[in-house]
Amino acid sequence: MSRFRFSHEPVDPAPLREELLHPTCGGFASFEGWVRDHNEGQAVTRLEYEAFEQLGLREGEKIIAEACERFGVSRALCVHRLGDLGLREVAVWVGVAAPHRDEAFRACRYIIDEVKHRVPIWKKEHYASGDSGWVNCERCAADAHSHEAHEHAHAHVHD
């Protein structure tokens, strides 16, 4: 089974940890991303995750392969939740087992950081105000507009 997975059901960490248990491993590090009730000053009531699964699975597997290569670990897993999530639910789970703790911590950190930046997953926040927004998309579109106008206005400064 692939080491990077999407789940449309709630993520249960216990069986995932079981999968990684191995007699050669003396250390296990895991990271869980949870749904939090606030973001950037707004009260968040729930989240919606969506992914381009075909490409996402491939990119996620690539990240895990990179982590194994880079930190010399062989047992790593990442599961990302999709669909509607309430507060306190697990959005993402990363686990790494290794002979020693140091490489387990480092590989775990690498995987979560790269997944956030590279895997085509999108998050929509729903706010207590009734508003909602795609994280990293709505504001950056607005910023780009003002940035463009700004660039044109100052394309060339002459005395």
Added chain:
Amino acid sequence: MSAPLYGLVLAGGRSTRMGSDKAAIRYGDRTQLERAADLLRAVTHETFVSVRPDQVSDPLRARFPQIVDTGDIEGPAAGIHAAQLARPDAAWLVVACDLPYLTAATISHLLAHRDPSRVATAYRSSHDGLPEPLCAVYEPAAGPALQQFLSTGRNCPRKFLINSDTLLLTQPDPETLENVNTPVELALARQRVEPATEKRAIRVQYYALLREQAGRRDESVETAARTPVELFRELSNRHHFTLQPAMLKVAVNAQFQDWTHPLASGDVVVFIPPVAGG
């Protein structure tokens, strides 16, 4: 009486952002350099190509009468200055080679409104209203004036025109002097200036904000777009996307690809908004 008019095509740039020699870029059956030289030949006594010393024997440039940069001036002012030194009594119609939307009509309009009693006649930029120095007529009086300007250590031709007695004209078409510096801009320019090619059948899938703005998860399009950037522009006009290509990535058949990757019928294209996993 106005001074005889000579043409100068500036083709000495280093094309750093394009990653390949801009003068050699083809639109249809002509290189940009040939296209610009043809436009100038039609309206001048003689047209020259401005080159750096190391470009003299470049096959593309060797076919044209050349004016070689002298001294250690950087940028387009070097070419203009060299031309003025070569023919001090001439007026120079100077044009950059990387203006794919430049037409004979834009040149005629400039010449029809040229005022030989001024130092130069130029168009106003559609972006900031300042002079566009690389599609302009420099009268003989501009020679000594530019020499003086360069001697103070400055070399920006735009700044030279701002500080000179320049007649500024409004462009008949505001996009005519848009230049092309990157492969993405080039793909868009090709779509506009080359005749439409055969249509391709492309499947487009939408996610997240783009899905909401398009009002659908996917659609099939018959399009003349040759690259994802052209396709995005076409779809953006239709669906009013708020995201710009610079903020997106693109996947073709579930692989990340460049914005200028050639599209083929049957391809599945996904535009990827900024991601936010975790």
